[in-house]
Amino acid sequence: MSAAPAAPRVSASVMTHPVRRPQAEELAAWLGVGNLAVDPAPDAGPSALRTALVAWGQAAPDATHHLMVQDDVAAPAALLDLVTRAAARFPEDALVFYTNWHARNGALSRLAALAGAAWVRGVPQEFTPTLAVCLPVDMAARYREFGGRSSDRHDDEVLSAFLRPGGRMALLAVPNVAEHTGTSSINGHASQGVRKAACPVDEATARPLLADGPVLERPDWLPYMRNGEGFLQLSWGTGPSAHVPWREALAQTGLTEEALRELEASHRPAGAVREVADAFGARYAEELWLHALLLGAQARAVEARLDGAAAGPELERLRERAVSTLGLASLPAEQRPGVTPGQAALLTEYAWSAIHCGRDLLSWAEPARRG
Template sequence: MTAVPRISASVMTHPVRRAQAEELAAHLGVGNVAVDPRPDEGPSALRTALVAWGQAAPDATHHLMVQDDVAAPAALLDLVARAVARFPEEALVFYTNWHARNGALTRLAALAGAGWVRGVPQEFTPTLAVCLPVGLVTEYRRFAGRSEDRHDDEVLSAFLRPRGRMALLAVPGVVEHIGTSSINGHAAQGVRRAACPLGEADARPLLAGGWVLERPDWLPYMRNGEGFLQLSWAPEPAGHLPWREALPHTGLTERALSALERAHRPADTAAEVGRRFGARYADELWLHGLLLGAQAAATARRQGGGAAGPEHERLRTSAVSTLGVASLPAERRPEVTPDRAALLADYAWSAIRCGSLLLSDAGRRG
């Protein structure tokens, strides 16, 4: 008989944001606030995270650590407990950055119909809201205590990577990052939000019953306005491979993509995106959408058709709503007003829906 999970939790903070952390802790019903013990020594998320992980209750089976600069539903602990009951041995992440490879992975998973996805081994593990089994907490604290890195998200990946099991990322994002300031030096990354934000009511069934995407054979993603493909899931670091260089490994051809672009890219919308954000960005975003649509459809087909239902459709809509703004360089994200966000989403959808055509033999032959 599986033991009933017992979750303890902490909100980690810096003295300058302690009031904010205490307000969040009260909202979530969290009893612990972990404060940087040596704030005068310079910023270190890891130093504070070690305090937070050290607050695991003696009788807890799992410990949740939440950072102070997030918004989350009051029922977060209940959502976490239910997820832990389903995946008792896993590291679970409830927020994924919209501009990272893990964010691209959750978008792919959302479009394919999954509720959870295994994280990318080559990059950081988001730690704005993460839950670990207490046995793993003990090992992680021992490991992290020897690190000279100040970024706890990088250290958590370094800890999980050799184990061959990165964290499971919740595809619907019930936790949202707020603000653009960063005590730990991430302000240069600009506006940072969840890749697939979703309300609690819609997220609950997806987290409870959504299937797990362990690993796609390739992952399209964008960074700083350009498209890339990830082909390797080995633990070793991997550079950013432009999609044109990687495309032969996908079974698709540039000729096929170009033919679809000529036939189906909406000219007026493309011109407007190009006018607002540059012609090269308009080209890259649409071709990225083709690849994303093709891979999502292929992944859903392998799973037996993906998933259907109003909450799944809202998740897919949410995933695409963040794609355009997140794929821009950080300094350009503030330009994305609501009307421009809608423009980018409509444009991305035109490519994603077209991408399913790439699954045909004719599309693959080019």
């Protein structure tokens, strides 16, 4: 009988800039992280990559994996334990524990949550979120060498460029146990507005899902929103991918706009439509509902193909949290800060009406579910 594989040993770093050193030290103490990776040239202009390369060089000599956490993160004190258990389950993968709510990877995480998956393979054409990411140490060393040759300052873009040629993007933890704090950005992302996790949950909810929940490698197509407009991701190759409006790409999903419009006319809740349109515009009210309709239909199709599915109260909490960010994240960045709690609840209820409709009434219309 072969011996059981050795348990992973995870070292960790918190990366920071000198102006944020106090908060980085506080976070490192909270997480029990011994390494602080400080920007080695803070006066040379913003560069997340420059500091990330320092962090990836701090792996302990006996470590099998290294975790890098950015200083503007909130996470449970047990993060290292969660990461270690995840590394034991997926020892050869890059693992991501935060996904931006307004990005395609955030939309992919919501789809995975609704379908009953706990992990999902990242979108090749997009940056890989690096607020809380773990790499096997040999991969970290190769990435550090690769990044050292790059002129880019965005470590998340460079990590995707590193992973793409191998055809194996990072595994995204669908339950996000790390959360972004604040809106400032040393690396120039403040224009993106409020940036939060797509599927934020607590440790108790995440732990069983991360341990046993199924993996979604990729869907056939992905509905997502940017700045109040709906799009579809159809290509999963390594080349660039334009943002294609859903109306232009819908035929390739096997669905028809006629089917969507019929359900919109008969099932879109009139009272909520007026409230959403009054607050955020009629075009946004239409785009959000049709996007959520497609999301519900695709979630049902993906769920039917998953090898097993998560279940229980943890999954239901994950789904609720995933949909709670959908409306907010789909708004243009300048509108997000002004959204009241009541409006956020309205957007969530409105999105659910379309998701349920898509799952129950639209998914049956898909003539062929490709593998």
